[in-house]
Amino acid sequence: MRLGIDEIAIRKGQRYATVFYDLDRREVIGMVLKRKERAVSRFFRRWGKKQCRAVIAVCMDLWAPYLNSVRRHLKNAVVVFDKFHVYKYLSDAIEAVRRHEQQIADEKTGQLIKGTRWLWLKAKGHLKRKEQYTLAQIMKVNRRLQRAYVLKEDFEAFYASEDSKDAARFLKAWTRRCKQSRLEPFLALAKRLNRWADGILSYFTHRITNGISEGINNLIKVIKRRAYGFIDFHYFTLKILDATGALPPLETVGHPQF
Numbered sequence: 001m002r003l004g005i006d007e008i009a010i011r012k013g014q015r016y017a018t019v020f021y022d023l024d025r026r027e028v029i030g031m032v033l034k035r036k037e038r039a040v041s042r043f044f045r046r047w048g049k050k051q052c053r054a055v056i057a058v059c060m061d062l063w064a065p066y067l068n069s070v071r072r073h074l075k076n077a078v079v080v081f082d083k084f085h086v087y088k089y090l091s092d093a094i095e096a097v098r099r100h101e102q103q104i105a106d107e108k109t110g111q112l113i114k115g116t117r118w119l120w121l122k123a124k125g126h127l128k129r130k131e132q133y134t135l136a137q138i139m140k141v142n143r144r145l146q147r148a149y150v151l152k153e154d155f156e157a158f159y160a161s162e163d164s165k166d167a168a169r170f171l172k173a174w175t176r177r178c179k180q181s182r183l184e185p186f187l188a189l190a191k192r193l194n195r196w197a198d199g200i201l202s203y204f205t206h207r208i209t210n211g212i213s214e215g216i217n218n219l220i221k222v223i224k225r226r227a228y229g230f231i232d233f234h235y236f237t238l239k240i241l242d243a244t245g246a247l248p249p250l251e252t253v254g255h256p257q258f
Contacts, residue, residue, distance in 0.1 A: 001051075002206070003077070005060040005070070006213045007035045008220055018043075018066075019213065019220070023059065026212050037065035044073035057206040061085045062196045081199035082210045083159055089189055090155055094120050096185035097148040105142070112138055113145070120145075124153055147181045164204040171197060 004021035020030040055077040102113040139146035161167035178190035
């Protein structure tokens with residue numbers, strides 16, 4: 001079995017739940033309020049040792065509480081850090097550079113940079129001609145943003161690596177360039193990726209992501225809106241399990257048929 005662990009915002013004010021997915025069956029198997037290590041461990045204890053031993057790989061965010069709990073309870077599982085979260089950290093880094101450069105730029109350059117956040121995050125092949133021109137104009141007058149953009153674009157080749165050895169060589173060279181760039185957000189990113197390198201490189205062995213969580217999370221949001229600020233979290237969880245097909249049919253759990 002291959003497991004996915006992800007978070008979903010359930011209320012305003014940084015209130016999250018942790019959702020557990022069976023990646024092979026593409027369904028939710030459980031959910032706990034909060035994303036703390038204790039809450040995740042509580043789920044695994046309820047789930048049972050037999051189920052935990054059956055997990056061969058688990059895909060999740062680069063989040064220490066998840067990792068600590070997984071290492072404690074899923075002894076046979078290889079940790080795979082979700083590539084979509086890796087891309088998010090990359091996007092955060094280039095946005096941090098853009099925001100800083102806008103703040104310290106002169107009025108003319110600052111106006112040129114302002115409002116271009118999504119242009120830096122778009123894939124190069126999806127940019128319109130006008131957007132390409134705008135980015136080129138900014139990079140012509142701001143070398144720091146130019147370095148950040150080149151690093152971001154070059155990283156696309158990482159997940160195209162043939163195997164973990166090629167990926168490891170690429171990551172080593174790319175993070176070295178981050179350090180040479182002298183861009184603080186990319187220095188921090190390089191440190192983070194090197195720290196979690198084993199889990200990131202495990203992707204090339206198991207090739208799993210939490211991509212299915214996007215569709216399921218959208219379904220969860222619909223259920224949440226219908227609940228109008230639910231109070232009973234257990235009932236909310238059952239509604240999600242039912243909607244994703246994770247609850248067994250009535251006849252398998254001993255309920256009478258009518």
